[in-house]
Amino acid sequence: MPKKRPKLAVWKFASCDGCQLSLLDCEDELLAVAGAVEIAYFPEASRAVAKGPYDLSLVEGSITTPHDAERIHRIRRQSKFLVSIGACATSGGIQALRNFKNVKEFVSIVYASPGYIHTLNKSTPIADHIAVDFELRGCPVSKVQLLELVNALLNGRKPNIGNQSVCVGCKARGAVCVMVARGAPCLGPVTQEGCGAICPAYDRGCYGCFGPKESPNTGSLSERWGVLGVDKKGRVRAFRGFNAYADAFRRESEANER
Amino acid sequence: MKGKPSRIRTIKVDTLARLEGEGALYVRVRGDKVQDVQLKIFEPPRFFEAFLRGRDFREAPDITARICGICPIAYLLGASTAMEDACGVKVTEPIRKLRRLIYDGEWIESHVLHMFMLHAPDFLGYEDAIQMAKERPDLVKNALRMKKIGNDIMARLGGREIHPINLRVGGFYKAPAKRELEPLKEELKWGLDAMRDAMKTLSGLSFPNFEQEEDCEYVAMRHPDEYAIIEGRLVSTRGMDAPIREYDDHLTEEHVERSTALRTSVKGRGVCFVGPMARYNLNFNQLSPVAKEAARAARLGPICRNPFKSILIRGVETIFAFEEALRIIEHYEVPDPPAVEVKPRAGTGYGCTEAPRGICYHRYTIDDRGAILDAKIVSPTAVNQKAIEGDLWRFIPKNLGLSKEKLQWRCEQAIRNYDPCISCSAHFLKLELDDA
Numbered sequence: 001m002p003k004k005r006p007k008l009a010v011w012k013f014a015s016c017d018g019c020q021l022s023l024l025d026c027e028d029e030l031l032a033v034a035g036a037v038e039i040a041y042f043p044e045a046s047r048a049v050a051k052g053p054y055d056l057s058l059v060e061g062s063i064t065t066p067h068d069a070e071r072i073h074r075i076r077r078q079s080k081f082l083v084s085i086g087a088c089a090t091s092g093g094i095q096a097l098r099n100f101k102n103v104k105e106f107v108s109i110v111y112a113s114p115g116y117i118h119t120l121n122k123s124t125p126i127a128d129h130i131a132v133d134f135e136l137r138g139c140p141v142s143k144v145q146l147l148e149l150v151n152a153l154l155n156g157r158k159p160n161i162g163n164q165s166v167c168v169g170c171k172a173r174g175a176v177c178v179m180v181a182r183g184a185p186c187l188g189p190v191t192q193e194g195c196g197a198i199c200p201a202y203d204r205g206c207y208g209c210f211g212p213k214e215s216p217n218t219g220s221l222s223e224r225w226g227v228l229g230v231d232k233k234g235r236v237r238a239f240r241g242f243n244a245y246a247d248a249f250r251r252e253s254e255a256n257e258r
Numbered sequence: 259m260k261g262k263p264s265r266i267r268t269i270k271v272d273t274l275a276r277l278e279g280e281g282a283l284y285v286r287v288r289g290d291k292v293q294d295v296q297l298k299i300f301e302p303p304r305f306f307e308a309f310l311r312g313r314d315f316r317e318a319p320d321i322t323a324r325i326c327g328i329c330p331i332a333y334l335l336g337a338s339t340a341m342e343d344a345c346g347v348k349v350t351e352p353i354r355k356l357r358r359l360i361y362d363g364e365w366i367e368s369h370v371l372h373m374f375m376l377h378a379p380d381f382l383g384y385e386d387a388i389q390m391a392k393e394r395p396d397l398v399k400n401a402l403r404m405k406k407i408g409n410d411i412m413a414r415l416g417g418r419e420i421h422p423i424n425l426r427v428g429g430f431y432k433a434p435a436k437r438e439l440e441p442l443k444e445e446l447k448w449g450l451d452a453m454r455d456a457m458k459t460l461s462g463l464s465f466p467n468f469e470q471e472e473d474c475e476y477v478a479m480r481h482p483d484e485y486a487i488i489e490g491r492l493v494s495t496r497g498m499d500a501p502i503r504e505y506d507d508h509l510t511e512e513h514v515e516r517s518t519a520l521r522t523s524v525k526g527r528g529v530c531f532v533g534p535m536a537r538y539n540l541n542f543n544q545l546s547p548v549a550k551e552a553a554r555a556a557r558l559g560p561i562c563r564n565p566f567k568s569i570l571i572r573g574v575e576t577i578f579a580f581e582e583a584l585r586i587i588e589h590y591e592v593p594d595p596p597a598v599e600v601k602p603r604a605g606t607g608y609g610c611t612e613a614p615r616g617i618c619y620h621r622y623t624i625d626d627r628g629a630i631l632d633a634k635i636v637s638p639t640a641v642n643q644k645a646i647e648g649d650l651w652r653f654i655p656k657n658l659g660l661s662k663e664k665l666q667w668r669c670e671q672a673i674r675n676y677d678p679c680i681s682c683s684a685h686f687l688k689l690e691l692d693d694a
Contacts, residue, residue, distance in 0.1 A: 016325060016326050017679075031398070046385050047386065093324070094306075106305040109308040140418075198418055204424075
């Protein structure tokens with residue numbers, strides 16, 4: 001008798017769709033993945049819907065509306081293993097820039113009739129609302145890490161996904177340090193690797209799209225940026241990017257505001 | 259009340275599938291009359307235009323790219339060219355060519371995804387491409403390989419497929435060496451043949467008999483020397499012909515009562531259509547001979563008004579993009595330096611490019627130190643929203659003989675004709691959900 005395939009569901013909250021698109025971008029592996037799991041709920045790819053519970057739920061996007069704050073609990077209840085994927089889901093994403101401002105003002109800047117807008121004051125990561133079994137970083141996530149995650153879960157093992165800094169990635173690919181060699185401000189020393197250290201390899205400083213690495217020394221890096229000529233306002237902006245509301249980056253941007 | 263009570267039918271699709279972002283459809287029909295059509299957008303607002311204020315002008319490309327993971331180049335380049343316009347800078351010809359090349363990559367990746375993974379299953383009666391792959395493995399496998407070529411261009415030139423990191427105001431951070439692009443040539447040649455071949459399958463699909471009205475207004479960009487992608491004038495089939503800086507004089511966003519989103523229309527005229535069909539109808543003559551030949555073989559005239567046939571036009575444009583990418587790589591000249599210097603000056607800049615789904619407009623005002631004071635971004639799906647509803651108003655009455663399930667699927671297909679990308683939510687209003 002053929003073994004029943006595990007059910008995969010892909011959910012979307014406030015996001016750009018890029019992380020779930022990463023799954024469709026696995027051109028060489030997509031059909032193999034689709035053979036190993038039952039794609040039970042993935043509206044970006046299919047109009048077929050199978051009922052829960054789901055063995056693996058991938059959750060993209062951040063929580064920004066009262067409706068979504070409810071919906072995520074229903075998804076948790078239907079999911080055995082739930083992974084948040086991408087910077088929006090793991091830190092609140094670029095839309096968390098509202099968290100530092102008055103959201104009402106934001107609404108009136110963009111929309112003619114603010115009365116229609118139902119939005120929360122803050123954009124928050126999934127883990128602020130429910131228990132999350134694993135977080136996959138990145139803006140967007142790395143295809144390689146996404147496949148590793150699905151593969152590991154299908155085989156009942158722990159995903160082999162590191163939390164070292166981008167600096168380690170630069171050494172691994174033999175990229176010259178842009179900060180040492182050219183004095184280019186780089187967030188690499190405090191950012192988790194996963195992208196393959198692409199920015200330094202393309203002659204620019206890392207902009208932190210995988211969020212803070214474990215226990216980063218952001219204060220020291222910030223000082224170094226100062227020496228390289230980036231004023232405090234520039235440093236606030238640097239830490240307020242795609243992972244602005246991740247703890248370490250948020251604290252550092254606030255420290256530079258003082 | 260006299261007379262036979264009319265039967266009321268409603269179609270509700272709570273989550274529209276196979277499109278990017280979250281949308282829903284609500285249709286109410288009484289007897290043989292359509293009473294209401296609402297394309298609902300429940301993509302939560304993300305306030306890009308608000309939080310761009312105060313950011314440095316050089317940050318706009320990377321930030322706005324996050325509006326859409328499917329067409330980041332439209333935002334990276336729209337923002338870059340708008341900033342260059344504000345600062346009075348023009349990039350060099352080799353940089354322009356590289357920009358076309360990465361945009362060709364995005365067109366290939368996005369068009370192939372839409373044609374074969376999202377749209378073709380509607381025509382062939384499959385729920386999705388995975389299901390389709392079981393019975394038509396070659397069709398899906400070839401599509402995945404073509405899509406990968408587009409992504410490969412993005413990754414080699416941009417650093418990665420989604421949210422590439424190598425584009426900047428003024429050009430690129432690092433220009434690839436010739437030998438880094440060379441390996442793409444063989445695959446591009448294969449892709450060109452594969453797409454020409456796939457056109458036979460696509461043109462054999464059965465298309466609903468449906469035409470848009472003769473006076474409907476298609477809007478696209480036009481460039482004197484090329485099939486416009488990264489720059490041009492704003493033109494339409496009803497006589498619009500203006501520089502991009504006059505966009506706001508011609509296209510306006512209205513907030514209609516009971517409306518769910520800011521909808522774009524042509525001032526004084528009404529609904530407009532953007533996307534592959536608009537580009538094709540306006541700039542057919544500028545397609546390459548091979549692309550034109552593919553269009554003829556697919557029995558497309560120089561004007562096409564059947565939105566269901568947009569799948570064929572995407573095929574024609576994909577052929578064009580494969581050819582152009584190949585040509586650019588063959589004649590590649592490394593831009594040195596990879597970016598021109600752009601010094602900020604106070605002013606307003608305008609940028610517009612042809613995203614796979616249609617024109618994507620950017621306008622920024624910056625101060626003399628480069629801080630953004632004001633931003634406006636209009637995504638193609640915001641423009642097409644009214645057009646999509648317009649199609650449904652006209653399409654449904656002709657198809658009321660279909661079973662409810664079939665009619666619903668047809669309506670979904672009619673929406674997917676536009677490859678709508680609802681994530682581009684910079685300009686969508688949150689919908690009041692109707693609980694009735």
